[in-house]
Amino acid sequence: MIEKMLKRELLFDHVTVSSHYKKDALFRIGSLCADYIGISADEMIQALELREHLGSTSVGGGIAIPHARLDVLAEPVIAVVRFDSPIEWEAFDKEGVKTAVVLAVPEKEGYTDYLETIALISRKLMDEGFVSHLTGNQSNEELYKYLMATVRAQG
Amino acid sequence: MKIVGVTKCPTGIAHTYMAAERLERTGEELGYEVKIEAQGSQRTENPLTMEEIADADYVIIAADVTIDGRERFGGKKVLETPIHPVISNPGEIFFNLEYEATLWDGEPCGDEQVSPLEKGIYIRKDKEGSQMLQQLMNGASHMIPFVVVGGMFISLSLAFGGEASVHGLMIPSVFWKKMNAIGYLAFDLMYPILSGFIAYSIAGRASLAPAMIGAAIAMDGEILGTGTGTGFLGCIIVGYLAGYLVKWMNSWKVSGNIRSMMPIFVIPLVGVGMIALLFVCILGKPVAIVMEFLNSLLSLLSAGRSTAVLLGIVLGAMIGIDMGGPVNKVAFLFGVASIADGNPGIMGIAAAAIPVAPLAVGLAILFDREKFTEEEQNTLLTTILMGMFGISEGAIPFATADPKCVIPSVTIGSAVSGALAAVFKITVAVPHGGPVIGALGASNHVLLYLLSIAAGTVTGAFLILALKKQ
Numbered sequence: 341m342i343e344k345m346l347k348r349e350l351l352f353d354h355v356t357v358s359s360h361y362k363k364d365a366l367f368r369i370g371s372l373c374a375d376y377i378g379i380s381a382d383e384m385i386q387a388l389e390l391r392e393h394l395g396s397t398s399v400g401g402g403i404a405i406p407h408a409r410l411d412v413l414a415e416p417v418i419a420v421v422r423f424d425s426p427i428e429w430e431a432f433d434k435e436g437v438k439t440a441v442v443l444a445v446p447e448k449e450g451y452t453d454y455l456e457t458i459a460l461i462s463r464k465l466m467d468e469g470f471v472s473h474l475t476g477n478q479s480n481e482e483l484y485k486y487l488m489a490t491v492r493a494q495g
Numbered sequence: 496m497k498i499v500g501v502t503k504c505p506t507g508i509a510h511t512y513m514a515a516e517r518l519e520r521t522g523e524e525l526g527y528e529v530k531i532e533a534q535g536s537q538r539t540e541n542p543l544t545m546e547e548i549a550d551a552d553y554v555i556i557a558a559d560v561t562i563d564g565r566e567r568f569g570g571k572k573v574l575e576t577p578i579h580p581v582i583s584n585p586g587e588i589f590f591n592l593e594y595e596a597t598l599w600d601g602e603p604c605g606d607e608q609v610s611p612l613e614k615g616i617y618i619r620k621d622k623e624g625s626q627m628l629q630q631l632m633n634g635a636s637h638m639i640p641f642v643v644v645g646g647m648f649i650s651l652s653l654a655f656g657g658e659a660s661v662h663g664l665m666i667p668s669v670f671w672k673k674m675n676a677i678g679y680l681a682f683d684l685m686y687p688i689l690s691g692f693i694a695y696s697i698a699g700r701a702s703l704a705p706a707m708i709g710a711a712i713a714m715d716g717e718i719l720g721t722g723t724g725t726g727f728l729g730c731i732i733v734g735y736l737a738g739y740l741v742k743w744m745n746s747w748k749v750s751g752n753i754r755s756m757m758p759i760f761v762i763p764l765v766g767v768g769m770i771a772l773l774f775v776c777i778l779g780k781p782v783a784i785v786m787e788f789l790n791s792l793l794s795l796l797s798a799g800r801s802t803a804v805l806l807g808i809v810l811g812a813m814i815g816i817d818m819g820g821p822v823n824k825v826a827f828l829f830g831v832a833s834i835a836d837g838n839p840g841i842m843g844i845a846a847a848a849i850p851v852a853p854l855a856v857g858l859a860i861l862f863d864r865e866k867f868t869e870e871e872q873n874t875l876l877t878t879i880l881m882g883m884f885g886i887s888e889g890a891i892p893f894a895t896a897d898p899k900c901v902i903p904s905v906t907i908g909s910a911v912s913g914a915l916a917a918v919f920k921i922t923v924a925v926p927h928g929g930p931v932i933g934a935l936g937a938s939n940h941v942l943l944y945l946l947s948i949a950a951g952t953v954t955g956a957f958l959i960l961a962l963k964k965q
Contacts, residue, residue: 394505395559400583405509432583445508455508459535462509463516466582 342457342491349376350419351480357423360436362392365427369406369442373419377444379412384444398431399465402475407443416445416454418461420474420483439474441465460494498522498592499543500531500555503562504578507536514557514581515540521585531555534563543567545626545696553592557581564699566633572596627735628821634693634734635828639926641685646834646924648678650937682835686710686730693734698741701758705766706737712771719779726786727832732778737770790836797840803917807844811913811951814848814928815906819888831926843921843938846885847947848913849928852905853882853889854948855955859963862956866963871896882952885929900962908955915947 352372357365370385377384387408391397398404404427419442426436443458464470473486500518504510515533522529530547533540545567548554554573556562574588574596581588656671666672687707694706713729716722725732744762753761796802813826826845833841857879860867871893881889894901922939923932930945938944 391506395579397509399513407506407508409506409508432579443508455535455538458508459512459533459540462512466513466516466520 342488345416345454345457346418346484346487346491347376348480348484350417351484352419352421353480355421355423357425357427360425360428362427362429363389365423365429365437365440366392366406369419369421369440372421373417373442373444377413377417379410383412384408384410387444388442396430396432398429398437400431400433400435401471402426402435402438403441403465403471404429404431404437404439405441405443405462405465407445409445409447411447413444413446416443416458418443418458420487441474457491460491464490464494496553497528497547497551498530498553498555498589499547499551500529500557501534501543501562501564502531502578502581503534503558503560505560507534510559510578510582511535512540514578517581517585518555518557518588521589525586525589527589534558539563542699545629549626553596555581555588555592557588567696568599571599573599630693630696630735630738631731631828632824633696634689634691634731635831637692638685638689639831641681641688642831642834642926645678645681645685646839646926647935647937648674648681650924652678654936683714685835686714686727689727690730690734690737693731694738694741697735697738698745701745701762702737702741702766704763705741705770706734708767709733709737709770709774713774713779713782716783718771719775719783721779721783723783723787725774725779725782726790726836728786728789729774729779729782732782733770733774736773737766740769741766790838793833793838793841797838797917797920800918803920804914806841807914807917808910809913810841810844811848811851811910811916812906814845814887814913815852815909815955816902818852818890818894818905819886823887827926830923834924834926839922839924839939840917840920842923842926843944844913844916846923846928846932846938847916847921847944848909848951849885849887850882850930850948851909851912851951851955852887852894853878854952855905855908855959856890856893856901857882858952858956859959863960866960868896883929884931885927887928897963900959900964904958904962905955907958908951908953910951911954912947912951915950916944919943919947921947 350373355368355372357368366388367385370381370388374381374384387410388406391406391408396404397406421440421442423438423440426438429437431437441461445455445458470490473483478486502511502514502518504514511533512535515531518531519529530541530543532543548567548571551571554568554571556573556575557578558575559578574592576588652666652671652675656666656668656675658665658667666675687710690710691703691707694702710730710733712718713733714724714726716724719725741762744757744765749757796806810826810829813822817823827849830842830845833839857875860872860875860878864872874892878889890901890905894905919940921944923937923944925932925935925937930948932938933941933944
């Protein structure tokens with residue numbers, strides 16, 4: 341399942357944002373992902389912002405998990421966006437976010453297997469070893485291999 | 496220490512699981528036994544069982560939206576928190592547990608008004624009685640509002656709109672006639688609600704359709720081919736059957752595609768089919784016969800004067816002996832069932848006996864303050880009020896302080912009221928007790944009803960004063 345959801349093309353490194361504001365970061369995330377997935381960037385950005393309004397998706401330690409449900413999406417998608425400089429994400433630990441694990445899920449019901457994978461990754465975010473890999477200086481290639489191996493080992 | 500918990504976030508995709516993971520890890524590091532139910536958007540991971548909830552010392556609810564199944568935690572010490580503090584500082588949640596957890600003394604839902612009656616049922620949910628009794632009580636407490644509406648609408652429409660004619664009691668006015676019909680509608684609904692929520696407490700949402708439709712089948716003499724329905728007995732059986740059937744079906748190992756179809760397609764269809772088959776082919780007939788036998792036995796007992804007295808004494812004593820405990824509830828449920836089966840005399844007995852314990856204690860204090868502690872004297876007003884509103888539990892503090900004196904006295908007093916209500920053929924159309932029911936016009940003869948209560952109260956108070964040491 342993870343092979344379908346996590347594409348090497350959706351790991352982004354050294355992403356620059358025009359400011360250190362969350363709004364601009366979300367704009368950047370939406371543009372980067374939507375292009376590859378083939379959906380409207382506006383729609384994705386809007387959905388991500390809507391979720392942030394319900395409460396910051398920052399999980400501390402420089403990581404955030406912006407996520408959204410999108411009816412235009414055919415299959416759930418995971419992307420990892422690593423920023424050049426920290427973004428102010430209203431984190432409870434006041435730390436700027438350097439890594440965003442983006443989760444996009446179709447609006448309609450089903451996809452239980454996908455959601456289980458996302459649940460697994462969410463649980464993993466509570467693991468310090470996993471987090472240090474996400475925020476470390478690995479190349480996209482290395483990170484991709486690490487994520488695949490981790491999820492497969494658990495699944 | 497054992498801790499259970501539930502996590503739920505608005506989208507149910509990520510934070511639900513992160514919070515669950517945090518609580519599990521932190522709790523285990525601190526040396527607790529922890530199980531966390533993660534209510535995701537499509538599936539609940541690690542659902543808590545009734546046993547686990549019953550065994551737990553504390554409950555942690557970490558949620559930004561209302562969780563499913565709040566009513567499960569009645570009678571537990573519960574700490575409620577938003578998701579974020581759990582993720583940022585889980586240790587603090589555990590350290591503060593002891594100080595910040597509040598006892599949900601039976602309120603099944605935080606924001607809903609709960610009648611003292613339901614409270615009585617819920618308070619004992621985890622302490623006494625087996626799991627089966629808890630499940631029955633869950634069904635009964637959800638059913639009670641329907642019985643109240645049905646009973647009140649029917650008795651009011653008959654009292655104000657009914658006219659005796661050669662064809663029996665007729666309702667000429669359109670208004671009262673419609674109100675009467677609506678009352679019967681409520682009675683028709685209460686059976687599925689009873690079965691549905693017995694099943695719900697066993698196997699959750701997916702069991703509602705099999706149980707509720709199953710109950711409607713069990714009440715339909717035509718479908719069953721028995722002429723009459725299977726009444727309360729049948730509906731209780733349906734509730735348990737549907738609950739355990741769905742619980743079993745939920746344990747099936749099925750692949751991903753079918754799994755998402757299970758709760759909306761497979762379980763309802765197969766469940767209803769199996770319950771229907773079982774009732775139409777096998778169970779319907781014998782249960783209907785037993786039910787008919789019980790009903791005729793009850794009418795027979797309440798018809799003869801001496802047997803009616805016996806019935807009144809037994810039921811009244813049951814109501815009084817544990818003041819809202821399991822024995823009381825069994826007698827009470829007996830009364831509730833009889834309202835819907837057109838035998839409200841049984842409820843009349845229960846309703847007259849219910850207020851006796853607190854009223855007798857109150858009256859005893861009024862007569863002779865000296866025999867009670869200052870603290871006890873101060874509760875005089877609330878005790879009498881609880882009696883007036885039909886809450887037997889009001890006498891519990893006195894019974895705990897001096898059981899040898901209070902329990903036999905109020906039991907005998909309650910039996911006296913029950914016996915008199917049986918002799919006077921008092922009927923009560925709503926599942927509640929106390930003078931307040933008379934004031935609401937739900938009994939057939941207010942004066943005799945109040946007289947029955949008064950006689951038991953005086954007897955009880957007299958016995959308390961006689962048995963009480965200075």
